[in-house]
Each structure stands twice: as C-alpha cells, then as structure tokens.
Amino acid sequence: MRADRLVSLVLLLRQRGRMTAGALARELEVSVRTVLRDMDALSAAGVPVYAERGRHGGFALLPDFQTALTGLNHDEALALLVAGSRRGAQLFGLGSALASAMLKVVDALPEGLRDTAADAARRLLVDPETDLLSRRVAVEEVSDAIAAEVRRAVFAGHRLRIHYAAVGQAPRWRTVDPIGLVTVREQGYLLAKRGGEDRTYRLSRVLAAEELDEPAQRPDTVDLDRAWQERNARFRTGGEKVAVLVRVDPAQREHLVGTALAVCAEDADTDGRLRLDVVFQDARHAEWALWQHATRAEVLAPQWLRASLRDRAAAITARYGPPS
Known part of the structure; x- marks a missing residue:
C-alpha cells in the first residue's frame, strides 16, 4: 500500500505542481508526518523532489521530470469499472483506489491532451451533495474495512460471516454464500444465499464481516442483473405491501x-x-x-x-x- 501511495505522491506533484504537506495529506488521507516520511523515501530512491520554505512553499519535482509509473493494480482497475458512479466506488470501499487510478490515467495522457482534459473536467460536476432545493443526498456510510472484506469474499468465492442489523431486530451473526454486489440510488446491497435461499443484505447494516476459508455454495456463473430483477419482483409482492x-x-x-x-x-x-x-x-x-x-x-x-x-x-x- 505504501508503494501505491508513493506513486500517487509523484503523480500529484507532476500534475498539480507545488503542493504543501497538508494538501498532500488531505488528498491521500494520511497524516502530515506520513507525507514527510514518504518524501524522505522518494528522495532516497532518487526521485528529484525538493522542498521550498515560506508562505507559498511546499514540495515540488524538478522541471521535466518524467515517470512511466502508470500501471494499474487490481483495485484501481476495478474502481475504474465502477467509476460511472463515484458513490458506487465509495459504497464498495474503492474510493481511494478510484482516486489513485484516475491520477495514473491522467498521467498516461499526452501532455497537450492532459491539459485539455483537466480543463474540461473542471467544467463538469456529477452528483453534487445537494440539489437545487438544498436537500442533501442521503449517502449510506459503509466502512472501507467492511466493504473490502465483503468484496474479497465475493471475488474469491468464499463464504462470508457478517454481523447484521436487520430492521427491527437485534444484530446477530450470519454465515452466507455471497453472489454479488449491487448499488442502487446511493445504497449498496450484498446478494447472497443462506441455507440455499436467496437473501439480500444492505451493506450499511453490516456491522462487521469476516471472509471464511470455505468455498461458497453458489453457481459458477451468475446474471446479476436478472438476479436483482427477480428479487425486486419478490420484494414488491411480498409482505404487507x-x-x-x-x-x-x-x-x-x-x-x-x-x-x-x-x-x-x-x-x-x-x-x-x-x-x-x-x-x-x-x-x-x-x-x-x-x-x-x-x-x-x-x-x-x-x-x-x-x-x-x-x-x-x-x-x-x-x-x-x-x-x-
């Protein structure tokens, strides 16, 4: 993870020029002390980074420094696939991976196109936090640690143990066979089987999660869109609706x-x-x-x-x- 952070540091300085330690810390969601240690590591590795003191100081790279560090890791590539909804990436615990991946994508663009794309991006705003009536968008909070554990179990095909708080019930542990993840209107869901029956769990109600070593009892292939539609139909017709x-x-x-x-x-x-x-x-x-x-x-x-x-x-x- 530190190697990815060091790459992100270099790319931020390349694309934005001089930045303070505080600004870098906010971008990378780490402490200022961590940024300073990373700067020492970059300097020791031969990256020409230098500090300028004073009111308008900060860290910068020597002019014309080039790097080919544009390869994406697994989570970054996955984040780009769900980048159509930034909140979807947040719900699945891929927000930081998306930010890192976008830095690498921008860095891979030719210099002229990079400047044009950056200017265009400043003129687009997607899904702001409030609408024209100043109503805040209700975004459900899912911790990155829980989202990552659920995600690993889904991709690895392993069973998952979750501490789940269903509506009107005390939280309790359940062992499920995960099938896939869905995000709808700022809400994330885990589609799974439990005891052979279809189950749907809201991610924001998962209080803890643990990937197990056992293989999940699920089909080798799944049409996630069809599975969601079927559950949606059952939901509409069940209960007291x-x-x-x-x-x-x-x-x-x-x-x-x-x-x-x-x-x-x-x-x-x-x-x-x-x-x-x-x-x-x-x-x-x-x-x-x-x-x-x-x-x-x-x-x-x-x-x-x-x-x-x-x-x-x-x-x-x-x-x-x-x-x-």
Missing part, C-alpha cells in the same frame, strides 16, 4: 414515483393524465404518499384508500372551516 392504481398529472409523475417502492405498469389516460400501478410499503405509506399530491392525483383503487383520503380531507375541511 399495497398496490395502488392512481391517475396523476404528468408534472407530478416523478414525485409520485419517487415516493413509491415500484412502478408495475404505466399508461396514458384519455384526458392526458397518466394511469400508474404503483406499490407502497404498507397502508400508512400509501396514504401518506398520495396525500402529498392533493387534487393532482386520484386513487382509483383500492376503495379503502379512496375512503381514507376522503375522510382525512373532510376532517381538515371541518377543522379549517369558517367559525360557527
């Missing part, structure tokens, strides 16, 4: 879909509105979600939900009617 047929103004569609668990069907109605079959977690969830849309959405079925919304509206009207 409520299916609702609703007619909605097209301008409200995204808001409605965003509050539902799933959309099973969608058609255009004759009056220009949309007719959707949507699924909610339970009766309380369905009533809360549809109430948000007031007259811009109309529940067509089930009848009990129509009656519940009508009674709530009548109670509100009575409360805010003119004084007697």
